[in-house]
Amino acid sequence: MTDEKPGTPPRGDALPSPVVHKRRSSVTLIWLVPILAALVGVALVVQNWLQAGPAITITFESAQGMAAGKTPVKYKDVVIGKVDKIRLSGDRSHVLVTVALEKSAKAFATAGTRYWVVRPRIGLGGVSGVDTLLSGAYIGADTSDSSTPEDEFKGLETPPAVTHGEPGKSFVLHADDLGSLDIGSPVYFRRIQVGRVVSYQLDPDGKGVTLAVFVDAPNDRFVDASTRFWNASGVDVSLGANGLKLNTQSLATVLAGGVAFQDPGGPHDTTPAPDQAQYTLFADQGSAMAPPDGEPHYIRMRFDQSLRGLAVGAPVEFLGVNFGRVVSIRMDYDEKTQRFPLLVGAVVYPERLGQAHAKLVALAKQHGDNADIAHMVGTLVEHGLRAQARTGNLLTGQLYIALDFLPHAAKVRFDPAASPLEIPTAPGSFDKLQEQMADIVGKLDKVPFDQIGNHLNDSLASLDATLRQVNGRTLPALNDTLGDARKTLGTANDTLSADSPLQQNLGQTLQELQRTMRSLRVLTDYLGVHPESLLRGRRPDPAPATPKPAPAVQPNRSQP
């Protein structure tokens, strides 16, 4: 190639020419690729934009278990969003969690929606959220009916006991104290769990607790106007005439508490209760099933004797019917008598007397009298109504207050206008016994034990003299007499001994007599055979037969 000039064709003219094909140009088609890519990108962006739902902010106490970009928000276990960002609030008192909801979950960004963190929870009532042990916590959501948009929410610290739209009814219970109940504590009807405690709060005046319970459908229809609720926590041990009775709802309530309800026996109003109906939560089934107490009345009693064994809460009984309870026992000082009377305050519920109370009220009204309890009690006191402290339990010595009619009660002045109402008292049965014992002792005191003793002493002295005389004189003489007697007996003994002449003579005489009797028998026998001998005399005896020798025996005897 070195010898050739540039620009001239090379020597190898034998070089072939290329084959000419008709080719279509593809220059513009290649631009379809970036257009396609751009379309895909735009589609992604549009899809992302379309899918983006509302962003909401939820406030929580802590972000425990939550991670930005990871923790899902779930409703009925369906993911409806994701935690986008977690940051502290301005005052660092809580955590602000920004959640990106999905487009379809727009309805969750409305007022009233509740959010809470689902974590594993282990309580006495059960275990929940076990799945979150492995997957980590998530935010649970619950819808509301509202459609007002809202993007700021306050997260609940515990899951709500009732989810939105759950069929059933809520009821409000008023109780003296919460007992061992808690949110989520079960509500039992005939020992079947039909609901749970939803919330509780202290009354504004601090004098009680208001609980909300939720009873699931269809069992909510068993709650009616006359239903009684009671606290079924713990073990109810009662010792009655039927023996020891132990009553519990379930083992879970023993530990964690619970509420039970039931209708009282007998005819009652069975119209199902409306939602949010109000009830009283009784302390136990017994008090829940008791007839309604009605309005309480405060009465006071004044006892002059010791009231050891009377405790606050002890029953007040009217003719054996539980009528109220002792609420206070205080001591007073009476200057006149210089004694310490005890003032017992009690709350009584006249309506517990049922028909009797109703009739008394009706009668009082008939007489145009004041139907006030003070007047009625005044009438009763005139008829001998008295309060007594009686022993309710002989083992523990516990007292109760009994209101009874005492037939021979001394008249007392009763002031119906007094406040509080004061019921006159009478010594109790035990006190009476004590009095009678004292009487007996007094009477015994009057017996002249000294004189009796003196007389007895004199008598004993004369007895002593008599005995001495007996000892000194009578007894020696008696001794002599006894010696004589012994001698006499010794003589008698000698006389009667076997070898005494008397005995021998007696034996001989008896032998003689025996012989005589034998010959006499021979004679009578003979005369029996020979009666003629009485006349003819006795015949000579026949000659005795000569014995014959035995000839065969003799030779044998001589042979040896």
Added chain:
Amino acid sequence: MSTLPRAAELGLIGCHVCGQVCRFAGGDGDGLACPRCGSALHRRKPASYARTWALLIAAFLMYIPANVLPIMRTASLGDVDDNTILSGVVELWVKGSPSLAVIVFCASIVVPMLKFLALGTLLVSCRRGSGWARRQRAQLYRLVELIGYWSMLDVFVVALLTALVRFGLFSLVEPLPGVVFFGLTVVLTMFASMCFDPRLIWDGQDDSDD
């Protein structure tokens, strides 16, 4: 050094496949075929600029979702974790494997970016007929060709893990859409560098440096 004669000036055209040189004077050789092996003959790759640009732009467009969308989901004992390329790199770094993080970062972020930059530079400079650093640019092109294969590292990792880690509830790896876009990016950049004709570097004014 005097400029070497070009094949076009000599009225010659070479086959890229079998090396056959043909005599051909007119035009830029559109619609010609090698008389020996039948493959298309052309002086320069046809529409090299347009194709390279188109593919490069497409690759770049694909690169955006590849980085924004998660590429892999690892689920172990209910703990589901979606990772994009960058978050994966960060996680590796934070969790104490900086060397692995660097490798993944190089393979997934640096290399594609480098490719875009290199090809872009080559395209712009060649279009302008610049005579600047031709030899280095040729080297750059060879480098782009060489490292093109290695950019698929992420895709291989995801594919391998998805196939290997299948323990149901305990551990599970799933590919997510991001990896598809990443794979498309790599493929498109490779096509783009294939469409680029390095001879374009040497075209233009010959009176520049070399």
